[in-house]
Amino acid sequence: MNLFGLFQISGSALTAERVRAEVATSNLANSETTRTPEGGPYRRRMVVFNSRPASSFRLLLAGSLYNGSLQEAGGVRVSQVVDDPTPPLRRYEPGHPDADGSGYVDYPAISPVQEMVDLMGAERAYELNASAVQAAKQMIQQSLQILK
Amino acid sequence: MTLVETPLMHTLSRALDLTSTRQGLVSQNVANIDTPGYKARDIDFRQELQRALGDDEALQPAPVAREVPGLVERPDGNNVSLDRESLLMAQNQLAFQVDVQLLRAEFNRLQQAINGGNGQ
Numbered sequence: 001m002n003l004f005g006l007f008q009i010s011g012s013a014l015t016a017e018r019v020r021a022e023v024a025t026s027n028l029a030n031s032e033t034t035r036t037p038e039g040g041p042y043r044r045r046m047v048v049f050n051s052r053p054a055s056s057f058r059l060l061l062a063g064s065l066y067n068g069s070l071q072e073a074g075g076v077r078v079s080q081v082v083d084d085p086t087p088p089l090r091r092y093e094p095g096h097p098d099a100d101g102s103g104y105v106d107y108p109a110i111s112p113v114q115e116m117v118d119l120m121g122a123e124r125a126y127e128l129n130a131s132a133v134q135a136a137k138q139m140i141q142q143s144l145q146i147l148k
Numbered sequence: 149m150t151l152v153e154t155p156l157m158h159t160l161s162r163a164l165d166l167t168s169t170r171q172g173l174v175s176q177n178v179a180n181i182d183t184p185g186y187k188a189r190d191i192d193f194r195q196e197l198q199r200a201l202g203d204d205e206a207l208q209p210a211p212v213a214r215e216v217p218g219l220v221e222r223p224d225g226n227n228v229s230l231d232r233e234s235l236l237m238a239q240n241q242l243a244f245q246v247d248v249q250l251l252r253a254e255f256n257r258l259q260q261a262i263n264g265g266n267g268q
Contacts, residue, residue, distance in 0.1 A: 003168050006175045013179030020182070049183040051176075076179045125181055128230065132175045135241050139171065142248045143164070146255070 003143065006136035012052060012075030013129040019078045020047045021122040024115045031110040034098045042108040043083040050079035084109065152258060160251045162200040164244065166193060169211050171240045177228050178237070185225035188232070189213045 023045050033042035052074040086109040094103030173189055180186040196211045219227040 003171075006168075006172055009172065009175040009179050013181075016179075017182075049180070051180045051183050051186050075176060076183055121182070128178055128181065128234070129175075131234075132178050132237060135237050136171065136175070138241060139168065139244050142245055145248055146251055148252075 003136060003140050006139075007133060009075040010129045010132040010136065012077060014126060014133075016047075016049060016076045016078050017122045017126040017129065019081075020049075021119055021126070023047050023081060024119040024122060027108075027110050028112060028115045028119075031108060031112060031115075033108060034096075034105060041088045041106045042110075043088075044086065044108055044110050045081050046084055047078050048080050048082060049076055051075075052077045154254060154258065156254050157251060159197075159201060160247050160254070163197060164247050164251075166191065166196055166200065166211060167240055167244045167247065171237070171244075173213055174233055174236050174240060178233050181226070181228045181230065181233075183226060186228065187226075188216045188219055188228045190216045190236075 027044050030042040036042050088106035089109050090104045091107055092103055093099055093105045096105045099105050170191055170193065173191065177188045177190075191211045191213055199209075200211075216227075216232075219229055219232070221227040
């Protein structure tokens, strides 16, 4: 394992967690949005994480030689951002411009508590991965000490 | 082993290799802490080191990463333990540091021997 490869692994996680935080923030910001370009109220979005297989030639070769025993470190990626299928919340607001015939308005089914918890989870995971980057950095600096 | 590679250097360099491999796995586990269905993986350090120090050096297979047994699985099928990974990360870092220091000391001893014991 190349020590510099650690940056790629942790870096992929930093990116993924930031996307997750962005999606949670977007959900919070749009918790009252009743109009979207696609029509209808905003729909809550969720990220789907997927572990990323190794892609380097050396690792793939090693993996095929040793019967796939070495599925080396590969990191994580956001495979897709999906819409939450929960139906919108209906509130009775006859004066609202987006109210339907019977006076109900469709609002996104977003719970601020749930989004905040998600946001905090993303933040903590980001911190953890940032400290993994620090650890890798320190190890590389340490190995330079051998030369001195 | 060559004239300037002492047994200790040999062992230490293998240990450094394995420590960085292990750090890679820890990084991967930490990166996938929120990936549904992901299982934490690790190497058996002692076993891998013994194998790496074996006789047929040219035919060394790469270290085998296995799923870590005995971890509590969350409802989404992920079993990465934050505490375990943070501890391992710190432990790996220190082990790496120890190995580097020992290697440096060994190089210094060798230098001393080359100089016939007349200082550095």
